[in-house]
Amino acid sequence: MSEQLEPLKKKEISVNDVPFVQMETGESVGLFGHLKGFWVPFSKIFKKTLTVEYPEVKAPTQERFHGRHQLNRHPDGLEKCIGCELCAWACPADAIYVEGANNTKDNQMSPGERYGKVYQINYLRCVFCGLCIEACPTRALTMTNEYELADDSRTKLIFEKEDLLAPLRQGMLMPPHPMYPDMDDSNYYKGDVKEAHPSQDVK
Amino acid sequence: MTTEVVDMITVVVDGFEVTVPKGTLVIRAAEKLGIQIPRFCDHPLLDPVGACRQCLVDIEINGRAFPKPQASCTIPVEPGMIVKTQLTSQVAEKAQRGVMELLLINHPLDCPVCDKGGECPLQNQAMSNGQGESRFEGVKRRFQKPINISSQVLLDRERCVLCARCTRFSAQIASDPFITLNERGALQQVGIYENKPFESYFSGNVVQICPVGALTGASYRFRARPFDLVSTTSACEHCASGCDMRTDVRRGKTLRRLAGDDASVNEEWNCDKGRWAFKYVTSLDRLTTPLVRNSSGELVAASWPEALAAAAKGLKAAKAAVLVGGRATHEDAYGYSKFARVALGTNDIDFRSRLSSDEEREFLAAHVAGSSTTYTDIDRADQVLLVGFEPEEESPIVFLRLNKQVRKRALKVTAIATKLSIGVEKLKGEFVKVAPGQESAAIAAQSLTAKSVILVGERAAESAGVLSAVAALADSSSAKIAWIPRRAGERGALEAGAIGNLLPGGRPVTDAAARVDIAAVWNTDSLPSEIGKSTQEIYAAVNAGEIGALLVGGVDPLDGDNSQAALAALEKAFVVSLEIATSAVTQRADVVLPVAAITEKSGSFLNWEGRARSFDAAVHDSLNRSDLRILSMIAEEMGSTVNLATVTSAIKEIASLGKWEGARASLTKVAAASQSAVNGDQFILTSWRRLLDLGTLQQGEENLAGTARKTVAVISPKRAEAMGVVDGDQLKISTSLGSVTLSALVEDIHDDAIWAPRNSRGSQLLVNLGVAHGAVVTVVKA
Numbered sequence: 001m002s003e004q005l006e007p008l009k010k011k012e013i014s015v016n017d018v019p020f021v022q023m024e025t026g027e028s029v030g031l032f033g034h035l036k037g038f039w040v041p042f043s044k045i046f047k048k049t050l051t052v053e054y055p056e057v058k059a060p061t062q063e064r065f066h067g068r069h070q071l072n073r074h075p076d077g078l079e080k081c082i083g084c085e086l087c088a089w090a091c092p093a094d095a096i097y098v099e100g101a102n103n104t105k106d107n108q109m110s111p112g113e114r115y116g117k118v119y120q121i122n123y124l125r126c127v128f129c130g131l132c133i134e135a136c137p138t139r140a141l142t143m144t145n146e147y148e149l150a151d152d153s154r155t156k157l158i159f160e161k162e163d164l165l166a167p168l169r170q171g172m173l174m175p176p177h178p179m180y181p182d183m184d185d186s187n188y189y190k191g192d193v194k195e196a197h198p199s200q201d202v203k
Numbered sequence: 204m205t206t207e208v209v210d211m212i213t214v215v216v217d218g219f220e221v222t223v224p225k226g227t228l229v230i231r232a233a234e235k236l237g238i239q240i241p242r243f244c245d246h247p248l249l250d251p252v253g254a255c256r257q258c259l260v261d262i263e264i265n266g267r268a269f270p271k272p273q274a275s276c277t278i279p280v281e282p283g284m285i286v287k288t289q290l291t292s293q294v295a296e297k298a299q300r301g302v303m304e305l306l307l308i309n310h311p312l313d314c315p316v317c318d319k320g321g322e323c324p325l326q327n328q329a330m331s332n333g334q335g336e337s338r339f340e341g342v343k344r345r346f347q348k349p350i351n352i353s354s355q356v357l358l359d360r361e362r363c364v365l366c367a368r369c370t371r372f373s374a375q376i377a378s379d380p381f382i383t384l385n386e387r388g389a390l391q392q393v394g395i396y397e398n399k400p401f402e403s404y405f406s407g408n409v410v411q412i413c414p415v416g417a418l419t420g421a422s423y424r425f426r427a428r429p430f431d432l433v434s435t436t437s438a439c440e441h442c443a444s445g446c447d448m449r450t451d452v453r454r455g456k457t458l459r460r461l462a463g464d465d466a467s468v469n470e471e472w473n474c475d476k477g478r479w480a481f482k483y484v485t486s487l488d489r490l491t492t493p494l495v496r497n498s499s500g501e502l503v504a505a506s507w508p509e510a511l512a513a514a515a516k517g518l519k520a521a522k523a524a525v526l527v528g529g530r531a532t533h534e535d536a537y538g539y540s541k542f543a544r545v546a547l548g549t550n551d552i553d554f555r556s557r558l559s560s561d562e563e564r565e566f567l568a569a570h571v572a573g574s575s576t577t578y579t580d581i582d583r584a585d586q587v588l589l590v591g592f593e594p595e596e597e598s599p600i601v602f603l604r605l606n607k608q609v610r611k612r613a614l615k616v617t618a619i620a621t622k623l624s625i626g627v628e629k630l631k632g633e634f635v636k637v638a639p640g641q642e643s644a645a646i647a648a649q650s651l652t653a654k655s656v657i658l659v660g661e662r663a664a665e666s667a668g669v670l671s672a673v674a675a676l677a678d679s680s681s682a683k684i685a686w687i688p689r690r691a692g693e694r695g696a697l698e699a700g701a702i703g704n705l706l707p708g709g710r711p712v713t714d715a716a717a718r719v720d721i722a723a724v725w726n727t728d729s730l731p732s733e734i735g736k737s738t739q740e741i742y743a744a745v746n747a748g749e750i751g752a753l754l755v756g757g758v759d760p761l762d763g764d765n766s767q768a769a770l771a772a773l774e775k776a777f778v779v780s781l782e783i784a785t786s787a788v789t790q791r792a793d794v795v796l797p798v799a800a801i802t803e804k805s806g807s808f809l810n811w812e813g814r815a816r817s818f819d820a821a822v823h824d825s826l827n828r829s830d831l832r833i834l835s836m837i838a839e840e841m842g843s844t845v846n847l848a849t850v851t852s853a854i855k856e857i858a859s860l861g862k863w864e865g866a867r868a869s870l871t872k873v874a875a876a877s878q879s880a881v882n883g884d885q886f887i888l889t890s891w892r893r894l895l896d897l898g899t900l901q902q903g904e905e906n907l908a909g910t911a912r913k914t915v916a917v918i919s920p921k922r923a924e925a926m927g928v929v930d931g932d933q934l935k936i937s938t939s940l941g942s943v944t945l946s947a948l949v950e951d952i953h954d955d956a957i958w959a960p961r962n963s964r965g966s967q968l969l970v971n972l973g974v975a976h977g978a979v980v981t982v983v984k985a
Contacts, residue, residue, distance in 0.1 A: 082315060082316050083425065084315035084316060084320070085427075085428045085431070086315055088428075088431075089321075089428065089430060099426070099427075100316075100425035100426065100427075101425055102424060102425055112316060113316060113348075113349070113425075114316040114425045137315045138315075
């Protein structure tokens with residue numbers, strides 16, 4: 001711009017120079033005016049309440065709510081987790097730590113050659129995005145609706161494999177035990193194994 | 204460097220011109236432009252084979268096009284060639300997609316359980332050049348999986364894409380053709396010969412070059428994913444070849460090591476020991492705190508200040524000497540060298556914790572320190588002479604380099620040895636058979652030229668006169684000498700002056716100018732001028748009461764002859780031991796200071812060429828200190844200044860010393876010993892260490908130990924017949940100290956000699972017999 005701007009002149013304004021103005025008040029609201037204010041809470045008394053008495057009462061979550069993880073089992077009790085670390089790979093928060101290991105003849109934890117020897121989820125890091133569930137190639141990792149994940153120390157919030165494994169259900173045997181006779185890992189994935197075979201019980 | 208004149212050819216790839224030497228393959232010319240053609244079987248160091256057909260491109264020469272896409276990994280460039288890759292030719296792109304689809308028909312989609320997942324060329328190229336969907340609806344081929352082709356290499360046949368990289372490596376590079384492609388058609392598979400496992404010292408390389416997960420290492424199987432690992436460039440600590448390595452660490456634990464790519468040293472290969480022997484760091488009984496022997500004679504844990512004070516007090520109280528093993532890094536060895544001269548005021552220091560001689564010490568000073576024979580000299584040699592050196596067992600990468608030249612241009616290799624070895628046989632070498640101790644005459648009879656290279660092993664020191672004969676031969680023929688010790692740190696220790704007759708940089712201690720040079724840098728008034736004692740002399744002096752204290756770092760007293768004297772000396776003297784783990788030395792030491800293992804510190808080794816192979820700490824959270832740092836602390840406690848707190852400061856100081864331009868020490872000629880007479884059931888013992896044996900640094904790796912060669916005692920056919928011995932019979936070899944019993948193998952060996960591995964299972968000659976080479980032993984059929 002070509003035209004020269006005038007420098008601002010220094011103007012000091014003292015506090016005393018600001019004129020004091022008395023605010024104008026409205027007229028009195030009257031008795032009904034006051035009662036009008038109570039009408040809103042009063043009207044809610046007759047409506048259905050949303051508050052629950054947590055923790056005595058627990059409201060169910062949405063069906064697909066992302067809660068604590070669970071490591072699932074095959075119908076005969078063998079673990080579905082193969083320790084492939086794809087969940088750890090997918091995790092944007094670096095919350096999952098997995099170490100794989102060899103299944104051996106005497107220590108068959110999952111069908112096939114490989115199982116997850118160490119499985120940890122750090123719930124201080126987890127953002128419950130569910131990418132790990134999408135990444136899991138064997139549907140070993142899913143999420144439950146459990147949301148009560150508070151504790152008084154950091155270490156308690158790193159869940160180990162024992163904390164995450166699904167409970168044994170009807171027809172399941174606690175691994176390690178051999179695979180179902182005459183079945184290989186692909187039979188397990190196809191759903192051919194329905195329950196444990198008596199020969200699998202090594203006890 | 205001589206520049207070789209090569210014809211250059213200009214070709215057009217995807218519309219861009221590129222000029223490459225004649226004979227370059229199309230795939231390589233494209234690479235030069237940054238155009239990546241997908242490939243599986245192609246490997247720059249292996250002969251082209253065109254097995255996988257993944258690299259198909261459209262080629263046109265002077266206007267005449269090939270009717271179909273061609274494999275760019277088998278076709279060399281020609282003038283007027285126009286190449287269209289998948290980037291510009293739809294035909295090439297479709298062909299590549301088709302090949303990928305066919306390759307994936309039988310490839311199992313078990314990436315989640317496959318070790319290669321995440322760093323797999325097939326995975327990557329299926330993403331970049333494949334089509335995502337398969338039209339194949341049948342059942343995939345299945346094989347029983349996995350099978351052990353050796354105790355350390357596992358084969359999943361269904362994952363194999365038949366690129367033949369592994370079989371070509373074994374045949375062309377390692378000359379161990381123990382694996383081959385069997386069967387034909389869809390059933391074609393990699394296999395081993397019946398009853399002949401894949402016992403190669405280089406088998407780990409096939410795991411590394413396999414472009415799919417068909418070959419995996421047993422030790423790394425299912426241990427980690429590539430994204431878990433923190434990789435550090437490192438150098439191998441196992442031998443003097445000086446391989447470039449990559450160390451992969453997960454949570455402070457080394458999980459695997461891979462061969463690095465250094466074209467001038469190891470190319471892209473390494474040996475199985477370098478690749479798999481790393482668990483000793485965690486499996487040995489590592490020291491965690493300093494230990495000090497208390498008044499009641501027990502070693503108890505102590506604080507660092509306490510231990511350093513005790514060490515300083517003991518070293519000050521008596522005349523002291525330094526023994527540093529051949530496994531110290533160049534910087535650590537320099538620390539020991541400086542400590543001996545500055546803090547202890549002595550030249551009594553020796554890095555040779557093995558069979559050695561004064562002749563060797565003079566030879567090293569005269570012909571090795573400061574010399575620079577390299578791998579390139581082997582590449583250009585007209586003849587290579589091996590003296591007291593078994594390349595495959597003692598420096599495997601030297602073997603690979605020799606083998607490459609033998610294969611490429613029929614390099615003449617001559618081995619002067621007592622026994623024909625597997626390695627020399629593979630090198631198609633001329634075997635000059637001598638009786639143990641009688642190598643000198645055979646060396647003198649050789650005729651070499653100025654282009655020849657003499658490779659001398661550390662075992663040359665075990666026969667009197669051999670090194671004198673080598674020096675004389677080199678002088679008369681102008682051939683180059685290369686001294687190849689077995690341990691990684693010996694050349695560095697020599698250059699650092701961790702030996703009685705030399706100061707750092709090959710400066711003779713007897714040379715006043717050399718002493719002034721070093722004294723100026725070390726900031727001391729004077730340095731001791733008389734030649735120091737050797738390892739054996741130091742032990743003897745301790746036992747005679749002349750030396751009262753020893754500073755010992757990384758030494759196994761059972762590695763030398765007369766180990767009883769060594770153990771007695773360690774008992775008698777005040778010993779300060781710097782060690783990573785409890786050992787025969789720490790048990791007898793008065794102060795034990797734990798030091799960092801190789802993976803926990805930085806530093807460098809000088810390989811046999813004298814080339815620095817530096818490495819960084821792979822494990823960063825270790826609290827262990829390097830030898831150098833601890834030596835500086837002890838010196839400070841003693842009131843002198845070594846002042847080398849960090850590796851960087853040592854590197855700077857070594858660099859500031861500069862080169863020694865003065866006269867080298869000279870070698871006094873030593874005559875060969877006369878041949879020991881043998882009669883009846885007597886033999887002259889000869890031996891060497893095998894690559895895979897009972898070495899301390901191989902502990903904790905059972906899979907590796909599984910491929911060690913069989914422990915045998917080798918005798919000649921004539922003696923075998925006289926004794927009525929056939930292969931497999933038990934032979935009892937005995938001396939006055941003890942005996943070993945080994946199964947016999949009748950082979951090409953001198954009639955007077957019997958060979959046995961020096962430190963293998965069932966045959967620890969130095970411990971059991973007290974001798975290893977040149978001694979007369981009694982052999983009977985057990």
